[in-house]
Structures are given as C-alpha cells and as structure tokens.
Amino acid sequence: MPRVVVDVMLKPEILDPQGQAVANALPRLGVGDVASVRIGRRIEIEFTGEPDLDRAREIADKLLANPVIEDFTVRLVEADETADARS
Amino acid sequence: MPRVVVDVMLKPEILDPQGQAVANALPRLGVGDVASVRIGRRIEIEFTGEPDLDRAREIADKLLANPVIEDFTVRLVEADETADARS
Amino acid sequence: MTTHPDPVRDTPEAYSAPSQPAEPSLPQPVAPTAPAQPAPAVWTEGVDTVPRADGTPGELQPYTELGLRDDEYDRIRQILGRRPTQSELAMYSIMWSEHCSYKSSKVHLRQFGEKAPQSDRLLAGIGENAGVVQISDELAVTFKVESHNHPSFVEPYQGAATGVGGIVRDILAMGARPVAVMDPLRFGAADHPDTARVLTGVVAGVGGYGNCLGLPNIGGELVFDPSYQGNPLLNALCLGVLPVSRLQNKAAVGPGNVVVLMGAKTGRDGIGGVSVLASATFDEGSEARRPAVQVGDPFIEKLLIEACLELYDAQLVAGIQDLGGAGLTCALTETAAAAGTGMRVWLERVPLREPSMDPHEILASESQERMLLVVEPDKLDAVLKTCEKWGVLATAIGEVTAPEPDGRPGRLLITWQDHLVVDVPPGSLVDDGPVYARPMREPADLILLQADRAETLPRPADPEALRETVLRMIASPNLADKTWVTEQYDRYVLGNTVLAQPEDGGVIRIDERTGLGVALSVDGNGRYARLDPYNGTKLALAEAYRNVAVTGAKPIAVTDCLNFGSPEDPGVMWQFAEAVRGLADGCLELGIPVTGGNVSFYNQTGAAPIHPTPVVGVLGVLDNVADRVPMGFVPRAGGDHDQLY
Amino acid sequence: MTARVGVVTFPGSLDDGDAARAVRIAGAEPVRLWHGDPQLHGVDAVVLPGGFSYGDYLRCGAIARFAPVMETIVDAAQGGLPVLGICNGFQILCEAHLLPGALTRNQHLHFRNRDQVLRIESAGTAWTNAFQPGQEVLIPVKNGEGCYVADTATLDQLEAEGRVVARYVGGNPNGSQRDIAAITNAAGNVVGIMPHPEHAVEALTGPSLDGLGFFTSVLKHLVGAPA
Numbered sequence A, B: 001m002p003r004v005v006v007d008v009m010l011k012p013e014i015l016d017p018q019g020q021a022v023a024n025a026l027p028r029l030g031v032g033d034v035a036s037v038r039i040g041r042r043i044e045i046e047f048t049g050e051p052d053l054d055r056a057r058e059i060a061d062k063l064l065a066n067p068v069i070e071d072f073t074v075r076l077v078e079a080d081e082t083a084d085a086r087s
Numbered sequence C: 001m002t003t004h005p006d007p008v009r010d011t012p013e014a015y016s017a018p019s020q021p022a023e024p025s026l027p028q029p030v031a032p033t034a035p036a037q038p039a040p041a042v043w044t045e046g047v048d049t050v051p052r053a054d055g056t057p058g059e060l061q062p063y064t065e066l067g068l069r070d071d072e073y074d075r076i077r078q079i080l081g082r083r084p085t086q087s088e089l090a091m092y093s094i095m096w097s098e099h100c101s102y103k104s105s106k107v108h109l110r111q112f113g114e115k116a117p118q119s120d121r122l123l124a125g126i127g128e129n130a131g132v133v134q135i136s137d138e139l140a141v142t143f144k145v146e147s148h149n150h151p152s153f154v155e156p157y158q159g160a161a162t163g164v165g166g167i168v169r170d171i172l173a174m175g176a177r178p179v180a181v182m183d184p185l186r187f188g189a190a191d192h193p194d195t196a197r198v199l200t201g202v203v204a205g206v207g208g209y210g211n212c213l214g215l216p217n218i219g220g221e222l223v224f225d226p227s228y229q230g231n232p233l234l235n236a237l238c239l240g241v242l243p244v245s246r247l248q249n250k251a252a253v254g255p256g257n258v259v260v261l262m263g264a265k266t267g268r269d270g271i272g273g274v275s276v277l278a279s280a281t282f283d284e285g286s287e288a289r290r291p292a293v294q295v296g297d298p299f300i301e302k303l304l305i306e307a308c309l310e311l312y313d314a315q316l317v318a319g320i321q322d323l324g325g326a327g328l329t330c331a332l333t334e335t336a337a338a339a340g341t342g343m344r345v346w347l348e349r350v351p352l353r354e355p356s357m358d359p360h361e362i363l364a365s366e367s368q369e370r371m372l373l374v375v376e377p378d379k380l381d382a383v384l385k386t387c388e389k390w391g392v393l394a395t396a397i398g399e400v401t402a403p404e405p406d407g408r409p410g411r412l413l414i415t416w417q418d419h420l421v422v423d424v425p426p427g428s429l430v431d432d433g434p435v436y437a438r439p440m441r442e443p444a445d446l447i448l449l450q451a452d453r454a455e456t457l458p459r460p461a462d463p464e465a466l467r468e469t470v471l472r473m474i475a476s477p478n479l480a481d482k483t484w485v486t487e488q489y490d491r492y493v494l495g496n497t498v499l500a501q502p503e504d505g506g507v508i509r510i511d512e513r514t515g516l517g518v519a520l521s522v523d524g525n526g527r528y529a530r531l532d533p534y535n536g537t538k539l540a541l542a543e544a545y546r547n548v549a550v551t552g553a554k555p556i557a558v559t560d561c562l563n564f565g566s567p568e569d570p571g572v573m574w575q576f577a578e579a580v581r582g583l584a585d586g587c588l589e590l591g592i593p594v595t596g597g598n599v600s601f602y603n604q605t606g607a608a609p610i611h612p613t614p615v616v617g618v619l620g621v622l623d624n625v626a627d628r629v630p631m632g633f634v635p636r637a638g639g640d641h642d643q644l645y
Numbered sequence D: 001m002t003a004r005v006g007v008v009t010f011p012g013s014l015d016d017g018d019a020a021r022a023v024r025i026a027g028a029e030p031v032r033l034w035h036g037d038p039q040l041h042g043v044d045a046v047v048l049p050g051g052f053s054y055g056d057y058l059r060c061g062a063i064a065r066f067a068p069v070m071e072t073i074v075d076a077a078q079g080g081l082p083v084l085g086i087c088n089g090f091q092i093l094c095e096a097h098l099l100p101g102a103l104t105r106n107q108h109l110h111f112r113n114r115d116q117v118l119r120i121e122s123a124g125t126a127w128t129n130a131f132q133p134g135q136e137v138l139i140p141v142k143n144g145e146g147c148y149v150a151d152t153a154t155l156d157q158l159e160a161e162g163r164v165v166a167r168y169v170g171g172n173p174n175g176s177q178r179d180i181a182a183i184t185n186a187a188g189n190v191v192g193i194m195p196h197p198e199h200a201v202e203a204l205t206g207p208s209l210d211g212l213g214f215f216t217s218v219l220k221h222l223v224g225a226p227a
Ligand SMILES: Nc1ncnc2c1ncn2[C@@H]1O[C@H](COP(=O)(O)OP(=O)(O)O)[C@@H](O)[C@H]1O
Pocket: C182, C183, C184, C185, C217, C218, C219, C220, C221, C222, C479, C482, C485, C486, C500, C501, C502, C503, C504, C505
C-alpha cells in the first residue's frame, strides 16, 4: 500500500541548531567534506483507504508543520521505499 | 547541487508517541481515514564537493541513526526537490 | 551628554498623538523570505553609502514604514546634517522605537529614581542591563524581569524560549552567573482553542530553554483571563550571582581596544522584529510579519555563559553588552555612548549565517545568543582561546576610537567592504531619542466599573449555595493546581534550590559555605490594576514583598515588568502613569528601590487593550537559608509535631 | 586514601557541579574531567552527569559518545572501572553501547520533573551495594527523553540476569518499558539511571537523602575491590 510522506524542513533562513550541532560533530568522526546539515521531520501517513494527497496536505498545514518557521512537501511513496529499502 | 537525504524512522516495533499523538488529534480536525502516522527525521546533507553516498551511509550508521531503535535510508535528491517544491 | 535640545513635549497639545503606522503601503521590510528592502528599487543596485546620501538629499525613504514619524525623521536629518543612509535609517528606527527608547514611559519612570530610598547596597541600578545589589562583603546578586509578549503569541515556543534567553544574557552581561528563572504568564480563557496552542507552546519554550541552560525555575504565575486572548504575556525573570569584584560594565572604554562579537552567527532573524513585533499592535497584518520570529539555541547560550564567566574571572574583558532586541545596532551604540568614545566597525567581518545579507540587515538582525566584548589588544588572543575552548565563535569586528579632540563624544563609523555606510554620533541613537509626554485620561468606563462593587454580588445564603460557590472556585483555572506547568520545569539543577513551586516565594542558596541565600517572588493582578492601577500596582508589590518576607527573608530590591496597551490611547497612558506612581510610592513606603525592569506597550487586540498588568518582582536576603520558613508545617520525625488549632 | 571520582563535563552538561558535590558529601574527592581530554587522571570511578550534552540535538547522548574522553571511558569501563551515568549520562552509555537499549521521548511528550519513588531491584552493583534489595527510595526525576526501550529478548535477559537496577514505583513518569529506571552491565560496574540521585543528597535542597547511597556504594565497592 502506498503511503503519503510529508517532509517538513525549517525554512532556509531559520536557524537550525540541530543541524548545526551535527555538522560540528562530523570532524570528530573524521568527516571533513560536509558543507551543511539540515534536520527536519519525515512523517509517514497511512490511510485506511486510498492515500489522499490533498487530505495529507491539509493535515500537514494544520498540524504537522509550523508555517511560521517551516516548509513542507507532500508526496506519495511506494511502501517499499519507506519500509524495506532501509539499510 | 544535489544533496544526500538520510531518512531515519523508528523501527516498526518501537512505539512512536509523537506519531500517536498526531494520529489521535486527527479526528478533531475532521480526518477519519488515517490508519497510522509515524514520525521520523529527515536529514539533508550538502557536501563541499560531489555528494558521497557511501560517506553519508557511514555518517548515518555511526551518528544519525541509533540502530537499536531506528532504521535509515540514504538517497540522492536533486536540489529542487528539497528546496523549491515545498508547498 | 545630550548634544541636542531635549525634544520632550510638555504640553499635550504640542503634538497630536501619532497613530502607529497603519498597514504599510510599501512592502514590509520584515520578512526574511523576501529580504528586507526598506528602500526604493534604486538601492538594490548597491549599498547606500554616506557619500551617496550626501549626494541624494531628496531621495525618498520609507521611514513611516519603519515606524518613524515625520518630525522624528526630520530630527535624524538635523542630527546628521543630511539624510540618513539605509543602514542609519534602520538603526534610528530601531533605537527610537518605543521598545528601545522608552519614549512614552521615560517621563514617568523617572519617579523610580526620584522616590527611591537611599541604598548603599545598590551597585548598579536603572539604566544598566540589570540592577545589582550587594548581599555580603563579597557577593552581589542581579535580577530583572522582562517581557517577550508579542513574539510568544506569533510563535509560542520560540517566543518564550528566546524570552528566557534574552533575560539570561542581560544578567550575564553584568558579570553574574545566572542561577534561577521565574516566569509570570498570562493567557486568554483556558477553554479557548487558541489558548491550547499558546499555553502549551509557551510552557514548552520556557522549559525547553531554561532546562537546557541548567537554570532552575523557582516560581512564576499562571493566570487566565479573556483580556489576554489575542495578546498573551510571557514575562521572564532571571537571577544571577557575582563576586562584587566581577561586576561588568558595558562602556566601550579605551581607544584602541578591540570590539569582539561573540556567539552565534548572524542571520535574518527577527529583522524588523524590534520595531514591528515589539511596538505594533496585532491585526490582520500580523500574519505577514510572522517570519520575523527568532529561533533560539540554548546550547550555544550555555556555552556563551561558561565562556563569558571564564573571561570575567581571567579579567580579560574591558566592557561587555548582550545583543538583545536591537542586535548589533543597540550593542554598538550603547557601549560607545556609555563611554563617550567612538567606534570603527568593519561589518563584513561579522560571521553570517546567510552570506547574502545587506549591511542594514546585519545591523538590525536579532539573531540570538550573541554578546559584544571590548577587549584590550594584548588580551585578544587569550579571549579568542577561551572562546575556542568552549566552542564559541568570536570575531574581532571593530575598534574603539577616541572622543573628538574638543571633548565631544566620538563617532560610530561602520564600513561594509570599504564603503562607509554609517557615520553617526552614537549618543544620538541612545540618549537623544524622542521623549513624549503623552496625553492621559482616566478611562471613561472606570467609574462604572468601580461602581459595580463586590458588595452587590449575591452571597451564598445556604449550604447548597455555599457548596456551589466552592465548587465554582475550585473549578477556576486560576485557582487550579499548576503542576501541569511546573512539572515541565527543572527545579533541582544546580543543587541550590531551597524553595520552589508550590511555595509562595522561591529560595536559592547563594553561598554553600555560609548558607547565605535569596528569596524571590513575582506577582501581579491585572483585574485589580484595571479597577485601580495605582493601588493595584501597590498590591502587586505588597504581595511579592509579603511572599518574600514569609520565607524569612528581608526584602531589599524590586524589579518590574509593566505590561500595558497602546501608549497612544490616553486611557492606557493614564493606567500606566498611575501604575508607575503606585509602584514608586509603594517602594518609598516599604523602603526598597526599583533596580530595573521593562516596559511592554501595545499589548492589545485591535482597540482593546489587555488589563493593565504590572508584574512586580521582589528579592530578599536570607543570612542562612536553613532558616527559611516553608509554606506547610513540616512533620517532625518521631511524631512530635507542633499542632495549631 | 580518599577515593577519587571523576565527573565529566561535556559542553552542555548541567548537573556536573551537583554530581561533584554529591561525591564530596559521600566522602570522596571529586575530580573534574573535560570532554576533550582523553586522560582520566587516575580516577577510581567516573560519573557521567545529567544535562544536555551538545544540546542533546539529534538524539540525547548521540554526539557526546564521540567525545575523546568517552573512548577512554569505554575502554576503562570494559576493564571494570565503575561508571555511573545519570540521565543524560545514561543516554550516553546506551549510545556508546556500554548498556543495552535506548532512551526515547517520554510517552506523554513532555519534560517531567517530579519526586519519584524507586525500588532498588539490584543491590549487587558497584553503585547500589549500600541499599537493601527491594528498598524504596525517593529521588527526583527530570527528563524529556527518559523512556527506556529495548527489544523483548534484551528486556528478558536484563530481568533474568538481575540487571534491572531500579524500577519506578507509584507511577511511571515517562513510559519506560517494565518501569525500568536503571540498569547495569553484566559485570555490574556500569550503571545507568534516569532519575537524579545527586539531587537527593542534602536535606535542604532535595526531597530526601536517598541519593547518597549511590555514591557511598561506589566507595564501598572501591574499598572492597582488589587494588
Ligand atoms: N508559570 C509558572 N512558572 C513557574 N512556577 C509557577 C508558574 N505559575 C505558578 N507557579 C508556581 O506555582 C505555585 C502556585 O501558584 P499560585 O497558585 O499562583 O500561588 P498563589 O496562589 O499562592 O500565589 C507558586 O509556587 C508559583 O510560583
């Protein structure tokens, strides 16, 4: 069953302390070639029936994202991308 | 410039109280056809040079995900998917 | 040090009360998404420089949109002898805003100084970042309460979080280690849907920031009233401790000294926030203003605290000022003005989060977690090293310059990639802002309100009615248990919390060796103040004083946060004036000084102001915190209890 | 010779001073250790204190695990050095795989600070030998991510080997599986505990003196341990 994935990221101009902290930690792992890290939320929504993108967009707008500081995208994803393909 | 996106989700058997809270709030928004909501992290990594999937996988494995409770996927994404396509 | 005639207007008729800028006709320079361009299109070609301003005296400038009145703009031109550059205009609009200049409140606040009882404990008073009171031969404490009301309505979590962050930096700037916080809160009706958004966000923000900084929360207030529905109040108090010898000063002394910017990178946070968010009323336009919200990073602030304290202890700092609502603009001008020196700043040296920022944006940015240091050149290396140890960014961005040869204060010169974008007398932004004696009138409905006396209310006449009344009172959110809120705050961290919620006053141990400590309480009653602002404010003071006294402490100092509607409303202005008079008189009677505080105007929705809400904090000293008196009776081991009948 | 107990300060550590105070009150000498210094300076035991190391961004303890001092501590702990992780310290120990499982967001999604009753389930560790098995103690909890989770096999193993050190009694403050408040490694020298014993060591500032037992335990352990 396909699901709807909502990706919520801080607007580009908003400070992302989380991403900053991770980026600062990378050199200690021996990683020197990362320019920036931004951290947001990924929300997977499963509908009881057909996945409903419009409905998902509405949920994202009202509940999942904070429009003051965040942007979001909504898209359909095949189940296997989200679940099984994980390494 | 394409970026690497790491999606980190709680393993299916781990309780996700945040997703649960969102799912529980949906009926109050008049949404009745959602079966489940899971909330994870989306991490966008920009490299100074060519995006490096293997490197990203290594970072994810060591730092971005906790294998005890989380799974992750790593993939390349064109810049416009992550930035501009937001609604 | 005033170089210009005092523009106080004594007669109310001398000016018509300005209306706050209505919806701007030009694009608003507040949205970081649409980078601020408070200027006609020609400016986008390049930077507006001082020579360019000289050569284009007639160029239209959007000063109205930035909240400046015609006569204020004229005064700027008169001060500079030309039109201001884009950067200068941004700086004046910020520094002359209500929020920074106290232009409506100044004439009233003077009473705090005039009526203040003599105190030899006061090491720093009103006008400093926070008042400092000596509590023993070696130790002093500093405390202050501040508002972050409007941002907390727009984005409750970040608004509250950065409110805590801001007051903590004020305390830090005095040389103190912050050791506790308190949070007086006001929300709309408890059962209103928006209260669920604002309350949960604000509480999570206060906790999120304070907990992460490791500051125990030792008290506060939680009050619901419909008058705050569209304008909740987030006041935050911070207490700090310092050895008397570590007291810091903001003055940028010593020509040749280096000006160092320390802490977070500068981004487009809250540009226009100070002039728009803090001084404007909320209306349909507030949606568009939302991106002016700042995001806080308590982790950086924690590192900033540790790094600053290490710098103080190593005596590496000649002057220090926190970057608050008005960002670099405020810090640069205030430090220079306080010393009478000038300053030379290379703006392109400021580390940016977004490389595309324009000079006026850098100057106006409200990015959090930053401090400005003045450092002797031979100590610069040591300063940078300490900052590096704590992982805090520190960059030399300028230099202190000498006063004019004739003894007049120096000038603030700011370049941007070799272009001179600012050339101003710093004092003109700090001390010479407009001051208004605004018209005041007792609100017309006050007589009616006062006539509706409690005595006329029906009294419970039988057990059933009594039961009914008790149940209604118990069910009132204002009397209900506050645990849902206070459980989200760390009260134990630092290990010196002797009393906290649900006690009437918080008590913090300051000196583990001697048991020396302080008690603190913050109180306010908007309903009472609405009925009688003079006595309502005295009541708030008396309540806080009592709450401190009953812990066993001797009250010695007062801080206040005066939350009111628009000062352009004569009724509000009257409430404000009465409240200040009440607090000053009350302090005189009790013999304790106001050491600092904050005024928050424009707390209203449309034309409807909130209840006037003066919040008063009182600090007391306990020679030995072991002698504190808790609220309840503590049962003794062995069952040998004192009994009270 | 008084025992020397190291207390690590990470950027963002908050309860390090309190942990050092508790060590002192218990009769040992606290030694402050710095995250960037891999040396342990000859300490006999280590406390990883509470707080928000590195802001606790990403996951609590995830970044602290990579601090230079942690590499040394992991080795030393595997060699028997007593290590107590309190709150954030517990999270770090799990992230460093010195303890199994993970600490996740509280089920109710709020930070919660309250005085909490715990039952000491195992008095056999380096940090709990001053208690009686089954003894109930009152100690503050304060955390946002204190919900202990592990897979069923791990939980069963912890139970079977007596490695659940303490459980919440009278209400689980964060949703931890099987009410787990503290666990230990197989050798019993490494203990992670979510509540804060260092905040219950003085009558004036804590809800009890019950926290002291954790710090006196390690002293007893060190005296008994072969040099
Ligand atoms: N927002 C808050 N933050 C911290 N403590 C609070 C807050 N609101 C109330 N408290 C605390 O809860 C306790 C009870 O508050 P309240 O009922 O207002 O006390 P009282 O009625 O005795 O003045 C007090 O210790 C007070 O400091």
